[in-house]
Amino acid sequence: MATEVRVPTLGESVTEATVATWFKKPGDHVAVDEMLCELETDKVTVEVPSPVAGKLAEIVAPEGTTVGVDALLAQIADEGNAGPEEPTLKKGADAAPVQPDAAPVDVMVPTLGESVTEATVSTWFKKVGDPVAQDEMLCELETDKVSVEVPAPSAGILTEIVAPEGSTVQAAGKLAVIAGAAGAAPAKPSAPKVEAAAPKGGKDVEDAPSAKKLMAEHNLSRDGVSGTGRDGRIMKDDVQKALAAASAAPAPAASAAPRAPVPADDAAREERVKMTRLRQTIARRLKDAQNTAAMLTTYNEVDMSGIMELRNAYKDQFEKKHGVKMGFMSFFVKACCHALKEVPEVNAEIDGTDIIYKNYVHMGVAVGTPTGLVVPVVRDADQMGFAAIEKKIGELGLRARDGKLSMAEMQGGSFTISNGGVYGSLMSSPILNPPQSGILGMHKIQERPVVVKGQIVIRPMMYLALSYDHRIVDGKGAVTFLVRVKEALEDPRRLLMDI
Incomplete structure (x- = not known):
């Protein structure tokens, strides 16, 4: 008896992934939960564990294959039914026998994602009369958000293409018909055959x-x-x-x-590396933010003396009681939550001609990883205490660096904090994380001479930058928000008294 290994849920609005690496090869023994392969989406890397113990009998989707949610990846056989001694990769229609008496099967438009109701048929990979294997890619659809590949729901012969290239189809609309091998003479196509390029x-x-x-x-x-x-x-x-x-x-x-031709010594020192899907997505989203939002940045500076003194006084007791170190980030999260209550438009987003005000704060915390920047979300941060925030940020940061974040952990943020200071940045203008309307940039703490009550003193200072969407946030609101953050950080007692 064989057990199917299928693509797991990839997250909200993510419908496809690329098979990056197989850790096992056909014929290898596998244990329950042992990692079989790794999938890459445009946001995260997903490891696929073995659902059972046995022998990897067949790899259906080799490295480089684009697969949809729930697509078949491999087959695992029981030890006594492991198939041939030298199993091979399943490839194309030859790998799956066609059931001779199978009834015709309709190929339907898959779920396109939240709020997406239609798509355009971009390309057919198969033409009428071609044999197809189960889960083999038939065509590609394009929406305004993602490209979706449509796999064959069963093996058979593609007898009819209902929606040719260029057609606009509705969610759950009919795309094609697949019939069994018996009587597999191609029906008269409802659209011109798709001729493949060479x-x-x-x-x-x-x-x-x-x-x-x-x-x-x-x-x-x-x-x-x-x-x-x-x-x-x-x-x-x-x-x-x-x-x-x-x-x-x-x-x-x-x-x-x-x-x-370039000089040999120069050519030897060059290296061309394909961008990862995560890096491509980062580049696209950041550029889209610049092209869409009326982005503006306002600056201020904060004296970190109050926080540093409070932290030094209580850090040992804090760690002993809560089992986590007291960092600066929890103060910034609490200060931003406090300011967002007074200036709710910074915590809102534009949806067409509507403004959606959030009566909660899902705080995004930007984290640098070896593969690029990701923004895990601390949900309901406004309802959490300092210790809970520190623990959650620590947990999400570790999962981000290990590439273990789920899609759900990176979606739904209403405001973002980015700390460039950990890399030594003194001043920067952060880019919005769409569809959010505000992002706070933290920077390096640096001792500088400042005037306090008519006296020049040395204080640990940090520049703060608030980038905001001027379509929804006016200058007064942006400055008010940043001033409230500054006040709360310079006198943390204000957070306790909610003033």
Whole structure:
């Protein structure tokens, strides 16, 4: 008896992942909960454990394959039923026998994500009459948020394409029909057959229509573009990258495609590395924030003497009682929660022509990891005490650095704090984390001469920066928020008395 290994839930609005690494190969023995493979989404890395003990009989989705939620990854056989001694990777339609008497099966539009009701059929990977294996990718849909690949719900013959490329389909709409092998003569197609291009590798792969159009418009050869899609398929983003690399070069000698010969010693010292999906998402989201929001930054500075004295006086007792060290971040979280009550528009977001005010504070805390910046969320931070905040931030920070954060732990934030001071930053303008309307930037604590009651004294000072969306937050509100944060930090007793 074989046990199926399937793609786990990837998180809200995430519908696909790429198989990054297999830790086991066919024929290997596996234990319960032993890690089988690692999946990459545009936000997190997900490890897939073995649901049972046995022998890995078959790998259905090899490394580099794009898979949807609940797609079949592998088969694990009992020790006494492990299949052939030299199992091979399942690839294409030949790997899955077609049930001869299977009834026709409709291929429907999958769930597209929250608030997404329609999609456009971008590309068909198969044409009418082609055999397909269960979970083999049939077509790709594009929404305004994500691209969704549609797997075959069963093995058989693709007898009809109901929604050709370019069609707009509704959620749960019908895309195609798959019939069993018996009577598998192709039905008359309701749409023209999709003819595959002949790519470099010799395997029939259809490039994205938008990519082909863009290459034609710019007279760009396919050989000059590296495809990152399934089976080397060229996506629109690949073409844009190639064009950007060419236009960014100061001279033809440094252009991306084609490149003129460079000195051997220079070429040996260059390294070209493909951006991870996480880095691509970070780049896209940050640029979208700049393009969408009317972003403005206001600055202030805070004397950290009060917090440092309070921390030094109680840190040992605090750690002894709560089992966690007293850091600065809990003070900043509490100060921001306090200020957000007075200036609620900084804790709100724009949705079309509406403003959504949040009667809670889900505090995002930006964390740098080896693979990029992530923002785990401390939920209902306004209802938490100092110790609970420190524990939660510590837990989320550790999970972020280990790549163990779930999608749920990074969604739903209403405001964000980013601490560039841990890297030595003295001043910066943080970028908004959409759809939020505010982000506070912390910086390095530095002793500076300041005037206090007519006297020049040396104090530990920190610059604060609030970036905000000027479409919803006026200058008065932004300055008021930052002043309230400054007041609370300079006199922490105000937090206890809620003033």
